Amino acid sequence: MSKNIFYHNPRCRKSREGLKLVEGKRIEFELVEYLKEPPTKEQLQSILNSLGKKPLEMMRTQEKIFKELKLSKKDDRSDDEWIEIMVSNPILIERPILVYNKQAALGRPPEDLLKIL
Numbered sequence: 001m002s003k004n005i006f007y008h009n010p011r012c013r014k015s016r017e018g019l020k021l022v023e024g025k026r027i028e029f030e031l032v033e034y035l036k037e038p039p040t041k042e043q044l045q046s047i048l049n050s051l052g053k054k055p056l057e058m059m060r061t062q063e064k065i066f067k068e069l070k071l072s073k074k075d076d077r078s079d080d081e082w083i084e085i086m087v088s089n090p091i092l093i094e095r096p097i098l099v100y101n102k103q104a105a106l107g108r109p110p111e112d113l114l115k116i117l
Helices: 013-024 041-051 062-069 079-088 110-116
Strands: 005-008 030-033 097-100 103-106
Touching: 005 013, 013 110, 041 079, 041 097, 041 103, 062 103, 097 110
Parallel strands: 005 030
Antiparallel strands: 005 097, 097 103
16 A cells, blocks of 8 residues: 555545545545446455455445345355455445555545544
8 A cells, every 4th residue: 555545436425525525635645436446456455454354344235236246244255255356346345445654544434534644
């Protein structure tokens, strides 16, 4: 995680709110619409490590595709397997995510993004 990145979904209200907060701080960052440009497995692992979270803790389990893929929170999958699922189906990644100065924050609520600024 070397550069500052804001992983964004413009259709998500929380992501738009988070973007407005971060833009208000006048910091430099790259805006990445993660549904168009999903993070790599390595980037996602780095974000999870920085957040101190397991993949399921950063997964949108209520998304339709979660059920369509017949996934369950009780599945006996490795972290690597969950990360692969998230990379292949980025809609499952919770948003927004800010990576700043080699730290990461999940904007749930959006104000949590400010904790690393």
